Amino acid sequence: MLIELKDVCYTYGDGTVYEVKALDHINLGISEGEFIGLIGHTGSGKSTLIQHLDGLIKPTSGEVLFEGKNIWSEGYDLRSLRTHVGLVFQYPENQLFETDVITDVMFGPKNEGLTPAECEARAAAALRQVGIPEELYKVSPFDLSGGQKRRVAVAGVLAMDPEVLILDEPTAGLDPAGRDELLNQIRHLRDKRGITVVLVSHSMEDVALYANRLIVMDEAKIAFDGPPRKVFARYRELEKMGLAAPEITYIMHALRSRGLRVDTGAITVEEAKRSILMALSNRNSMKDGPL
Amino acid sequence: MSIIRASRLGFDYIKYNDESEDAEKVKAISDISFEIEKGDFIAVLGHNGSGKSTLAKHINALLVPTSGTMWIDGVNTAEEDELWKVRQKAGMVFQNPDNQIIGTVVDEDVAFGPENLGISTEDIWSRVDEALGKVGMLGFRDRSPNRLSGGQKQRVAIAGVVAMRPECIVLDEPTAMLDPNGRREVLEVIRELNKKEGVTVILITHYMEEVIFADRVFVMDSGEIALEGTPREIFSKVDELKKLRLTVPQVTELAHELRKAGVEIPEGILTIDELVDALCG
Ligand SMILES: Nc1ncnc2c1ncn2[C@@H]1O[C@H](COP(=O)(O)OP(=O)(O)OP(=O)(O)O)[C@@H](O)[C@H]1O
Ligand SMILES: Nc1ncnc2c1ncn2[C@@H]1O[C@H](COP(=O)(O)OP(=O)(O)OP(=O)(O)O)[C@@H](O)[C@H]1O
Numbered sequence: 001m002l003i004e005l006k007d008v009c010y011t012y013g014d015g016t017v018y019e020v021k022a023l024d025h026i027n028l029g030i031s032e033g034e035f036i037g038l039i040g041h042t043g044s045g046k047s048t049l050i051q052h053l054d055g056l057i058k059p060t061s062g063e064v065l066f067e068g069k070n071i072w073s074e075g076y077d078l079r080s081l082r083t084h085v086g087l088v089f090q091y092p093e094n095q096l097f098e099t100d101v102i103t104d105v106m107f108g109p110k111n112e113g114l115t116p117a118e119c120e121a122r123a124a125a126a127l128r129q130v131g132i133p134e135e136l137y138k139v140s141p142f143d144l145s146g147g148q149k150r151r152v153a154v155a156g157v158l159a160m161d162p163e164v165l166i167l168d169e170p171t172a173g174l175d176p177a178g179r180d181e182l183l184n185q186i187r188h189l190r191d192k193r194g195i196t197v198v199l200v201s202h203s204m205e206d207v208a209l210y211a212n213r214l215i216v217m218d219e220a221k222i223a224f225d226g227p228p229r230k231v232f233a234r235y236r237e238l239e240k241m242g243l244a245a246p247e248i249t250y251i252m253h254a255l256r257s258r259g260l261r262v263d264t265g266a267i268t269v270e271e272a273k274r275s276i277l278m279a280l281s282n283r284n285s286m287k288d289g290p291l
Numbered sequence: 292m293s294i295i296r297a298s299r300l301g302f303d304y305i306k307y308n309d310e311s312e313d314a315e316k317v318k319a320i321s322d323i324s325f326e327i328e329k330g331d332f333i334a335v336l337g338h339n340g341s342g343k344s345t346l347a348k349h350i351n352a353l354l355v356p357t358s359g360t361m362w363i364d365g366v367n368t369a370e371e372d373e374l375w376k377v378r379q380k381a382g383m384v385f386q387n388p389d390n391q392i393i394g395t396v397v398d399e400d401v402a403f404g405p406e407n408l409g410i411s412t413e414d415i416w417s418r419v420d421e422a423l424g425k426v427g428m429l430g431f432r433d434r435s436p437n438r439l440s441g442g443q444k445q446r447v448a449i450a451g452v453v454a455m456r457p458e459c460i461v462l463d464e465p466t467a468m469l470d471p472n473g474r475r476e477v478l479e480v481i482r483e484l485n486k487k488e489g490v491t492v493i494l495i496t497h498y499m500e501e502v503i504f505a506d507r508v509f510v511m512d513s514g515e516i517a518l519e520g521t522p523r524e525i526f527s528k529v530d531e532l533k534k535l536r537l538t539v540p541q542v543t544e545l546a547h548e549l550r551k552a553g554v555e556i557p558e559g560i561l562t563i564d565e566l567v568d569a570l571c572g
């Protein structure tokens with residue numbers, strides 16, 4: 001097991017009148033190479049949970065293990081943990097601060113003690129991965145559009161070459177093509193380099209398409225944990241938690257209730273198309289079939 | 292009279308270079324003209340960097356055109372004396388709520404706008420209640436905004452504008468950080484403001500499903516309005532939209548794919564009911 005959370009609880013403002021219980025007895029194991037989609041209503045504890053994975057937040061109680069070691073045990077090197085576990089924050093554009101785009105992305109590699117040439121090569125590769133053209137390398141990050149800023153922030157983490165990549169709603173604010181490009185890129189990194197990905201998202205369509213495991217948070221607890229198809233089959237319960245299934249799921253159920261024998265477990269456009277075409281051809285052959 | 296009118300509007304960001312004297316120009320909007328009627332619901336789509344936010348900032352005079360003219364309810368936004376008038380007519384919700392939350396307590400934050408309108412304290416608080424209720428955040432009124440999660444902050448930011456009761460609201464990706472429920476609630480709030488109170492709405496979004504409620508859609512591309520039409524007209528152009536780095540709602544995409552595979556259904560299907568009727572009718 002790469003990362004393990006054992007009975008983790010976290011309370012903001014512990015002991016004050018503003019106490020908010022954000023994580024309530026979380027038990028969770030993450031294996032190498034998984035692509036996890038983390039979903040849950042607003043305020044359910046997703047951002048709090050992922051900040052435990054790279055030691056930015058210390059649990060109020062419970063343990064966080066990385067490669068079997070408790071990251072809060074004495075003498076543990078949290079700085080080195082953070083070079084293995086890269087986290088893209090929910091509003092990453094707030095973290096941009098350097099004078100130009102390329103210098104900003106070089107910040108992480110620089111801290112790892114790489115030579116300037118290596119830093120620049122890493123930064124350029126990361127910027128290419130997120131689709132920022134060279135013309136923008138020398139522009140101030142503050143002069144970029146919202147979506148461009150977000151791409152640069154994501155590149156800043158990619159440039160660190162992390163083994164575990166955690167992204168907190170990385171696609172919010174990206175145009176549809178940019179969203180697909182970024183997520184395809186991340187899937188590619190995972191397939192090619194075997195990195196582990198945790199993707200926090202409010203887009204059910206995105207997690208349906210990319211994740212092979214879904215974790216659903218509800219009121220500081222893990223409500224479901226399983227393959228996307230199985231989780232989305234429980235869409236009535238998801239709705240009660242402020243979530244939904246991908247639009248496709250609703251289409252398939254509506255078709256089924258009108259008598260078209262489609263697979264209601266389909267969660268992507270591609271799956272739905274195949275299933276509908278098959279159902280239509282079955283219906284037609286029954287109509288035309290011998291009496 | 293139209294509430295928003297742009298005539299040959301152009302805008303360049305000017306960047307001053309430290310080393311040299313020359314200023315560099317970045318063209319963000321070039322020569323666009325349009326009119327928006329009172330009570331319209333307009334959605335604006337476009338790739339990252341296409342000029343949507345720049346255009347939005349012209350509507351409440353945060354930016355003034357470098358060429359051409361922008362009028363809000365007949366007032367030229369370039370006239371500095373009229374600035375306050377323009378800002379009162381057009382409220383704005385930005386892309387990132389962190390940058391617009393000022394108060395240390397949620398209800399104070401929402402009260403901040405109306406307090407500047409010179410209305411009675413009683414009126415202020417009834418507006419705050421109403422606005423918080425509309426975005427589903429009444430239960431959080433005593434909380435500190437910094438302590439809210441991303442989605443909760445976004446709703447508070449919207450309440451702050453709603454409490455000003457402007458004639459026109461410009462929302463720059465207001466739902467980007469919300470969960471599906473929150474997104475639906477906020478969209479309902481926006482639609483109600485539009486339908487019941489006749490507020491003119493300009494909604495900038497990257498979520499195609501949110502656009503189907505609009506009367507008209509503007510699609511921006513590199514500082515220009517590349518396409519304009521009803522949602523059905525716009526979403527019938529699947530391939531063209533993809534070239535502009537956009538897409539269509541999933542149901543429209545599925546219908547389009549089925550059509551390509553030979554199924555006889557119309558182009559531009561926007562809702563699940565339409566698709567189901569087309570396949571099972
Ligand atoms: N710094 C903080 N101080 C106090 N409470 C906080 C703080 N940050 C978050 N909370 C509270 O903790 C709970 C969990 O918040 P968290 O940010 O983890 O949720 P989330 O699932 O990431 O939500 P979203 O989808 O809106 O980003 C919420 O009730 C939130 O109000
Ligand atoms: N303050 C600024 N200074 C210089 N150039 C800017 C500034 N803000 C934006 N730009 C540039 O102007 C163009 C339009 O940016 P704008 O923010 O209007 O795009 P947008 O359509 O809102 O994009 P997004 O979907 O990413 O929010 C982009 O090329 C951007 O890099």
Ligand SMILES: [Mg+2]
Nearest residue numbers: 046047090441
């Ligand atoms: Mg969050």
Ligand SMILES: [Mg+2]
Nearest residue numbers: 145146343344
């Ligand atoms: Mg923008």
